[in-house]
Amino acid sequence: MQVPAEASLHRSLRLAAIGTLAGLFSGLFGVGGGSVIVPLLVLWLGYEEHPATATSLAAIVFIAGFAALTHGLYGNVHVLDAVLIGIPAVGGVLLGTWLQQRLPARTVSLLFAGVLVLSAIELLVR
Amino acid sequence: MIGAIAIGLAGGVIAGLLGVGGGVLFVPGLVIFLGLDQHQAEATSLLAIIPVAIVGTYMQDRYGNVRRGDALLLGVLSLAGAAGGVALANALSGRVLRDAFAVLLLLVAAQFVRRALGSGTGQPAAPAGFDPPGLEKG
Numbered sequence: 089m090q091v092p093a094e095a096s097l098h099r100s101l102r103l104a105a106i107g108t109l110a111g112l113f114s115g116l117f118g119v120g121g122g123s124v125i126v127p128l129l130v131l132w133l134g135y136e137e138h139p140a141t142a143t144s145l146a147a148i149v150f151i152a153g154f155a156a157l158t159h160g161l162y163g164n165v166h167v168l169d170a171v172l173i174g175i176p177a178v179g180g181v182l183l184g185t186w187l188q189q190r191l192p193a194r195t196v197s198l199l200f201a202g203v204l205v206l207s208a209i210e211l212l213v214r
Numbered sequence: 215m216i217g218a219i220a221i222g223l224a225g226g227v228i229a230g231l232l233g234v235g236g237g238v239l240f241v242p243g244l245v246i247f248l249g250l251d252q253h254q255a256e257a258t259s260l261l262a263i264i265p266v267a268i269v270g271t272y273m274q275d276r277y278g279n280v281r282r283g284d285a286l287l288l289g290v291l292s293l294a295g296a297a298g299g300v301a302l303a304n305a306l307s308g309r310v311l312r313d314a315f316a317v318l319l320l321l322v323a324a325q326f327v328r329r330a331l332g333s334g335t336g337q338p339a340a341p342a343g344f345d346p347p348g349l350e351k352g
Contacts (some may be wrong), residue, residue, distance in 0.1 A: 112302075
């Protein structure tokens with residue numbers, strides 16, 4: 089199916105807006121930006137959940153790279169800690185991706201939300 | 215060291231399961247368990263995210279879920295935003311940034327609760343290959 093040029097430009101502009109927003113968010117908060125990218129891909133570009141998640145992960149390689157590099161210029165990056173976290177996290181991702189096809193999304197989402205709330209409380213009372 | 219590895223494992227599993235969540239666990243983990251300040255935790259989290267995202271992308275690409283053109287455009291066009299976001303973070307005090315991050319965690323938590331309660335059956339989403347080919351391939 090042929091995509092009209094105007095629709096294609098419209099689409100690219102939306103992607104540019106999502107990329108810029110996600111970059112700002114990622115740089116400001118030290119996260120990948122998936123919680124910005126995934127819902128916007130679904131809402132603005134009609135993505136299904138799984139392709140949105142997957143495409144977001146691929147974009148995050150660039151986004152986190154740019155943001156980590158900029159933070160490096162400020163001298164904020166602890167490289168050893170990043171390696172100690174990043175390498176086991178790869179094992180975690182393999183396990184998580186395998187589990188994704190087998191666990192009810194609702195239960196996982198609620199458990200994760202609970203952990204986030206506890207973390208937020210700990211940070212606020214600190 | 216054990217703490218860092220545990221943070222990494224937990225964040226990775228969540229990232230693989232939900233597609234988001236590596237960083238939102240790495241940052242509080244680094245602050246709460248490893249004693250980094252908020253700026254250091256965010257910077258370190260970003261570096262730790264990269265291998266996770268690379269492997270996650272590879273796995274998802276095998277399921278045919280990655281729309282490569284869109285991902286590349288999103289990634290490359292994030293540069294200005296990412297640099298601006300980091301500059302903004304460094305202009306804020308650690309205290310303000312940490313409190314803002316805590317609010318972010320609450321918002322993300324609310325988003326996941328809403329998604330869980332609104333997702334109908336709570337069953338895993340459609341298997342890979344379900345989606346029709348994307349327009350960007352044309």
